Amino acid sequence: MQTVALIVRPDFQVMSLAALSAFEFANIAAEKKLYDIHLLSEHGGLVAASSLFTSVSTQPLDHAQFDTLLISGAMDRSSASPAINAFLIEAYAHSRRVGALCVGAFALAEAGLLDGRRATVHWARAPEMRQNFPAIKVEEDRIYIVDGKIWTSAGMSAALDLTIGMVEKDHGPELARKVSQHLVLYHRRAGGQSQHxxxxxxxxxxxxxxxxxxxxxxxxxxxxxxxxxxxxxxxxxxxxxxxxxxxxxxxxxxxxxxxxxxxxxxxxxxxxxxxxxxxxxxxxxxxxxxxxxxxxxxxxxxxxxxxxxxxxxxxx
Structure with a gap:
């Protein structure tokens, strides 16, 4: 069984949680627990989403090793804390893959994990990333990009395309197709597909x-x-x-x-x-x-x- 964790920060976009559905429905479609899913935050406890009425319960950051570590972004695009940056660097060293959902890519950039790599982000934030992090090869016209063990996605629904892509990488296209059917998706978008x-x-x-x-x-x-x-x-x-x-x-x-x-x-x-x-x-x-x-x-x-x-x- 593979462990998957998503780091959320205050004011995170609630759509980030939908990306975890790919792993949840992979368990359902496979009729066994392929993925053990965790929600993390810097201090643990309840974390408020950008929606006024949504908070989620989280575990605090620790030194547990996860097969897959994801990070969401904050709607106000605030920088990740030093503790989260340090955790991301540690995770990169020990996890099989690290991924960013939408503007979560800025946290990976701030930690130096995207330097010299290809990465994508929501098209509206791409100029900001390109200007602030010139060492990153920003490709805004992509649904998601895989460069080595780093996965980055465009905004909103593209995060779900990224996690379904992870399921396909782990367990093949047939299970990914079943997950897409469970989620009532018209079709699974390839990583290189245009955001437009x-x-x-x-x-x-x-x-x-x-x-x-x-x-x-x-x-x-x-x-x-x-x-x-x-x-x-x-x-x-x-x-x-x-x-x-x-x-x-x-x-x-x-x-x-x-x-x-x-x-x-x-x-x-x-x-x-x-x-x-x-x-x-x-x-x-x-x-x-x-x-x-x-x-x-x-x-x-x-x-x-x-x-x-x-x-x-x-x-x-």
């Missing part, structure tokens, strides 16, 4: 435009003309084009390209498909058309982007 979603960024207000985007997402291999998308929205082509641009700020053709780019990038992050297969499955048709789109939007070719995913995929 094309669907979320467009966020149309009307059901009809949302229907057309969902239709496009499910049918990327088709040509997806304006007429076809308008039919999915039950609008005329002219009315659809006008409404689409008004609600999303871009044309239907640009929206489809964004969805294709996102789908292609995800397929490449998974590392199991040739570029020809990626181009075909996502509706680009051929590698050259896909390459031009990648250069225009990402500033690099699919081959270059795929190479940048290598260390994340290899971590599994």
């Amino acid at each position: 979603s094309a669907m979320l960024e467009m966020s149309p207000s009307s059901d009809r435009i949302q229907m057309s985007l969902e239709y496009a997402r499910k049918n990327l291999r088709r040509e997806l003309s304006v007429e076809e998308l308008a039919d999915a929205a039950c609008l005329s082509a002219r009315q659809f084009s006008r409404s689409f641009r008004a609600e999303t700020g871009i044309s239907p053709a640009k929206a489809v390209e964004n969805l294709r780019l996102e789908a292609a990038r995800l397929m490449m992050e998974q590392g199991r498909h040739s570029l020809e297969a990626v181009a075909s499955e996502t509706g680009f048709g051929d590698r050259e058309r896909m390459r031009r789109a990648f250069l225009r939007v990402y500033g690099q070719s699919p081959q270059s982007l795929r190479r940048s995913f290598g260390p994340v995929v290899d971590a599994f």
